[in-house]
Structures are given as C-alpha cells and as structure tokens.
Amino acid sequence: MARRPTAPPKRRSPVSPPDGGDRAWRRGEGGLPSRRQVPFGLHQGVDYLLALFLGELALHTRSETQRDLLVLGGVLVVSLVKAVPLWAHRVVDVLVSAGLVALPVAVSRGRSPTSALLGVIVAVLLGRLVLSTRYAPSPPRRTLDADRIVRQGSRSLGRVAGRWARRRPG
Numbered sequence: 001m002a003r004r005p006t007a008p009p010k011r012r013s014p015v016s017p018p019d020g021g022d023r024a025w026r027r028g029e030g031g032l033p034s035r036r037q038v039p040f041g042l043h044q045g046v047d048y049l050l051a052l053f054l055g056e057l058a059l060h061t062r063s064e065t066q067r068d069l070l071v072l073g074g075v076l077v078v079s080l081v082k083a084v085p086l087w088a089h090r091v092v093d094v095l096v097s098a099g100l101v102a103l104p105v106a107v108s109r110g111r112s113p114t115s116a117l118l119g120v121i122v123a124v125l126l127g128r129l130v131l132s133t134r135y136a137p138s139p140p141r142r143t144l145d146a147d148r149i150v151r152q153g154s155r156s157l158g159r160v161a162g163r164w165a166r167r168r169p170g
Helices: 021-026 040-059 063-078 086-106 113-132 146-167
Strands: none
Touching: 040 063, 040 113, 063 086, 063 113, 086 113
16 A cells, blocks of 8 residues: 655744744643744834834924934934844834933923823834844745746646546546
8 A cells, every 4th residue: 555645844934933832832831932023024114114103293293302203213214224234223223212212301391291102102112123023134035947837837737637537437
C-alpha cells in the first residue's frame, strides 16, 4: 500500500513568533503569550497619520503651542524618509513622544487642556507603537519564475486529470 504524501507545513505569518510561544500559552503550558510584532511599514503609516493629526491639532490650538506641535509633527514626517536608519527612526519616535508629554508642562499657561490631553494620548499611542514594532527590514520578495509557474501549473493539471480519470467508471 502506497503512503499518501503529507500536507506541506503551513506558512507562518510574518508577524507570528517563530517559536510558537503564543500557542504554548493557550494550551496552558505556562509563560506569558509572546507579543505580536508590528511590521515596520505599518509603523511608518501610523507615524504619518499621527503627524497629520498633530498638524491638525496645531491648527486648533493657541499660537504658543502651534509651532511646537508643528515641529514635532514635522520631525515625525522627516523620520519616514528611507535614508533614516531604523535605529534612528526609533530614537526619533521616543524623542517625539517625550516632547509631547513635556509640552503641556513647558507651556502650561498658553496650552488648552484639551490639546494637552490629546498630545499625551498621541504620545502614549506612539510609545506603544515603538514598543511593539519589529525594527527589521522586510525580507526581499521572490521574483516570478516563469519555469516554476509552468511546472506547478502542469503538475496541478496532471493531478486534476488523474482524479477525474479515477472517478470515471469503467
């Protein structure tokens, strides 16, 4: 009797941990669940949205803090340039987050409580994003190989034809 080939292993998500630590936690084998990592590209998109929010917030604040919010938002946008190394991007994110927390203290008399609260919320979001981001370049994409595509297509057609022939009576 011929053995059937086993199914190939499932491909892992690029954000799942390689050791399967989160599955061990769900089964009750102890330890904490491993934290999911945010890809750097998604981190950059959120940085851009936070910078736009800071710019919008600056339009609705008093003139004493407009400049500071615009500078912090501009620094976030500049850190999105591809020439900035990943470690420097992380440092810039931490500095912007610290600046947003310190801004209400630095200009307390000219700052509205709502903008101070929104600035601190953005700082917390940015800090959480920094902690959960995987600061590693994405793996290079595989190029399309025409020969491989033809081989896989012909193999699939052969399997379909074989199944069809086995089902046919007689």
